[in-house]
Amino acid sequence: MNYIFYILIVFSVIFGVINGKTQEVVNAILDGADVSVKIALSLIGIMAFWLGIMRIAEKAGLVQWLAKLIKPVTKWIFNDVPPENEAIGNVALSVSANALGLTNAATPIGLKVMKELQEINSNDKETASDAMCMFLAMNTAGFQIIPATVIAVLVAVGSKNPTEIIMPTLIVTSIAFVSAIIIAKIFQKFWKNKLISPSEKGVNND
Amino acid sequence: MINILSLYALPFIIVLILTIGIVKKVPIYEEFTEGAKDGFSVAINIIPYLVAIIVGISMFRASGAMDSIATFLTPLLTKFTIPVDSIPIMITRSLSGSATLGLFTEIAHKLGPDAYATKLCAVIVGSSETTFYVLSVYFGSIGIKKFRYALLVGLLADFIGIVAAVLVCSWIFL
Known part of the structure; x- marks a missing residue:
């Protein structure tokens, strides 16, 4: 992340000078900082709402039930998380919320998953665990059944058949989703052998 | 429906x-x-991480670097039946959600809903998430600073998604 941060900013300045856009680059610092805080603040209310709802779901045993239901799949995907941990149930909820295009619900639930995974993180608390990388691989691949925003744009420009993109989108999103999981699995093995990571403490014999 | x-x-x-x-x-x-109760603290915790990533990406966008990359890649990508108009979206997709949606709206307006480029962009936008944003928010909320292979996996999956979108769209829509 250190290099990426450095490259982003240094390249921006260099390209800004080349393209004669230095003023825009400077303005972007202020705009970007401003937008970041606005995004965070706008999250507070909806975060609180979904964390409240999720707490009820947990106390009612719904999350645990869901975790048990998907255990056959998650046992393989999240081999470093106890299969009946609440995080697993919440992973299922988060992926479903994303799939249905419920972004407002997906982010709070996803952040809750991260918090639960952090509690069982065997690395130091500043280093991502394999389970976190796997969960984020699933998330960044963005599995979606209904691309609602895209359809809305197509409707706005007068598309007669905006739903025709659902089928190809579904195929592509599935391919990306499955590849993300497989790639994360491969990295999980490779990264462990390459670096002497603190996760060696809990030796896995899979 | x-x-x-x-x-x-x-x-x-x-x-x-x-x-x-x-x-x-x-x-x-x-x-x-x-x-x-936790809603407030989670939202506040992600601010430093959001500022780092969003300022970086805003500067990158404002510098015109993406246009330069797009111009550089155009001769190569047009060989694979990829329309010129869809190239900026492929580059922006992993970096910025709002920029991607803005570009997509622009393309849809300019070329109309029936253009192949519009449909290809629709599939690319609809089938993926903004990798950089997701990573910074999710890791930021719990104070993770070392991402290990997460970013690499996210970007590889994005790349596979784009390749798949090009193949599937040229098969269905061309």
Whole structure:
């Protein structure tokens, strides 16, 4: 992340000078900082709402039930998380919320998953665990059944058949989703052998 | 029709959770407020991470670097039946959600809903997430600073998604 941060900013300045856009680059610092805080603040209310709802779901045993239901799949995907941990149930909820295009619900639930995974993180608390990388691989691949925003744009420009993109989108999103999981699995093995990571403490014999 | 599903899913899930809670004698009001307490701290915790990533990407966008990359890649990509107009979206997709949506709206307006480039962009935008944003928010919320291979996996999956979008779209729409 250190290099990426450095490259982003240094390249921006260099390209800004080349393209004669230095003023825009400077303005972007202020705009970007401003937008970041606005995004965070706008999250507070909806975060609180979904964390409240999720707490009820947990106390009612719904999350645990869901975790048990998907255990056959998650046992393989999240081999470093106890299969009946609440995080697993919440992973299922988060992926479903994303799939249905419920972004407002997906982010709070996803952040809750991260918090639960952090509690069982065997690395130091500043280093991502394999389970976190796997969960984020699933998330960044963005599995979606209904691309609602895209359809809305197509409707706005007068598309007669905006739903025709659902089928190809579904195929592509599935391919990306499955590849993300497989790639994360491969990295999980490779990264462990390459670096002497603190996760060696809990030796896995899979 | 399919939009109806996404419209009703949310209220349905909320009612379902509350009902099961009541049936199981969970004190739903107390538990709700107890859970909701964390909303503020989570949102505030992600600010430093968001500032780092969003400022970086805003500067990158403003510098015109993406246009330069797009111009550089155009001769190569047009060989694979990829329309010139869809190239900026492929580069922006992993970096910025709002920029991607803005570009997509622009393309849809300029070329109309029936253009191949519009459909290809629609599939690319609809099938993926903004990798950089997701990573910074999710890791930021719990203070993770070393991402290990997460970014690499996200970007590889994005790349596979774009390749798949090009193949599937040229098969269905061309």
